[in-house]
Amino acid sequence: MSKTSIFYNKTGFMTLLKREIHRFMKVSVQTILAPLLSNILYLGIFGGMLQTREVGIEGVNYLYFLVPGLTTMGAILASFQNPSFSIVVQKFQNTVQDLNSYPISDIEKSLAFVLGGTFRGLLVGSLTYFATIFFVGYRIEHPLLFFVSLAVTSFIFASIGLISGLILDSFEKMNFVLAIVITPLTYIGGVFFEITKLPGMLSKIRYINPIYPLVNITRYTYIGVYEGNLLLQLLAASVFCIGFFFIAVYIFKKGFGIKID
16 A cells, blocks of 8 residues: 555554644643633633623523633634644654654644644533533534534644644744734634624624634534524635645645755
8 A cells, every 4th residue: 555545554643643642631731621721711701791791693692602612712722732832842852853754654644643633622622611511501502513513623723733833943933823823813703702793894804714614613503593604614614624634734745844954
């Protein structure tokens, strides 16, 4: 079987995937518990202060509106961080070149890193939802689609995280992307409020913000209503899912950030 096959070496692929999962599970207080507590604090603070705030959706209170946004945000940040910081750590330790010697295909390497990040994102997002049951109850309009949406969102941002980890070469640059790009896009992506209520040009940001359709899809699966054109948002999510992953595979194949010149 050639190295262009998806599973050239299943044992090697599973070993790398398990390593990526084990890596963040060893420090679960930082990787799982910390973001979970942050999301619960968001729910407590914003929900407590704004629980009487009117939402432009009849029969939906603000706490119920907030939950899918927080679960999506948790999934995005966790899934992005996992592969990106894993690669940068290997660069810092000067062991990233070892990836070239792994007897697995570039797709397997990329998929292992991305699925590791996807698992972490799905775990944080799901635990955030389960924690919010104590505040808003367990009702979900489309339970299976809700978790599928979190998984797809995590897959997309794990792919973006892998791309960032391969291209960037320091924790400072990675933290810059996370703090200056990903986090602000998340905040104005509909996590805490309806995008249509933003004034002027700010409301148009949704057309260029890749996080908005992901939040909106998850909110639809949770409460059964949505903003904008759901079909276009589903199409955008599909394009993001496939596109970013294959960009990551391409960068991996070219050896950016891995091969020594």
